[in-house]
Amino acid sequence: MEQIAERYRRRAGEFERRVAAVAVGDWARPSPCERWTARDVVAHVVDMHRVMLGPVNRDFERGADLLATFRAARSAVEAVLDDPEVAAQQVETPAGSLTVAEHVDQVVSDDLVLHGWDLARATGQDETMDPDDVQRLWRSTTSVPADVMAKYHTPGAFGPGIEVFGPEVAVPADAPLQDRLLGLIGRDPSVRR
Incomplete structure (x- = not known):
């Protein structure tokens, strides 16, 4: 589980750097995801964090500031991954029964990489x-x-x-x-x- 937590932290750090680097006028730029803007990409990643936290009854503060909201989502997921008892709980997913940590690793952690590319492409950052x-x-x-x-x-x-x-x-x-x-x-x- 330590590797999963470390992988998530590294990927979330990179995604957060990309969110922080978005210029004010670039949030409405189209992304490679059909019908999504740069703002929509980040909102989706935030929503997926909430999905990961739902089975363990955790949540985070959501607001208009996407960077602050992502930081809150990241902090909530990191707290779950840092709690061995919670991280090891079994949850039912579309891929079958997984631990919370495995679910985070296979879904939202991977999303940070793939949607990080989407955000970078949409906003002219290093892809x-x-x-x-x-x-x-x-x-x-x-x-x-x-x-x-x-x-x-x-x-x-x-x-x-x-x-x-x-x-x-x-x-x-x-x-x-x-x-x-x-x-x-x-x-x-x-x-x-």
Whole structure:
């Protein structure tokens, strides 16, 4: 669990730096996520933190300041990961029964990396993902069974309005792994909005 907590902290720190670097006029810029602005990307990440905290009856203060709200969400998740008893609780998820820590690791922690790229692309920041995160996400994503991957690419398969991945984007086989990962989850690394 210590590795999960450390991975989350590192990824949340990078995401927070990107949120802090968004210029006031850039919040309304379109993101690579269809119909989402930069503001929507951060709001989604905050919402997913709330989803992770719900099964253990934890919450955080939410306000108009997205940076402050993300910091509150991050702090609440870190408190859960720092409590071995809470982090080890079993919760039911769409992927089956997981510990709270595993659920955080497989969902919101991974989201910080992927949506960090979305935010960086939308706001003109450095889009480079940590190479270890790219490797880890590539392995986990490519190991998903084909029937489950098809659901990930199907809007509404996990409930009304829920989209896990966009349609897969063809990326050259010799492209950098980060670009291939982005294509696999429905992002076109060659398109700038």
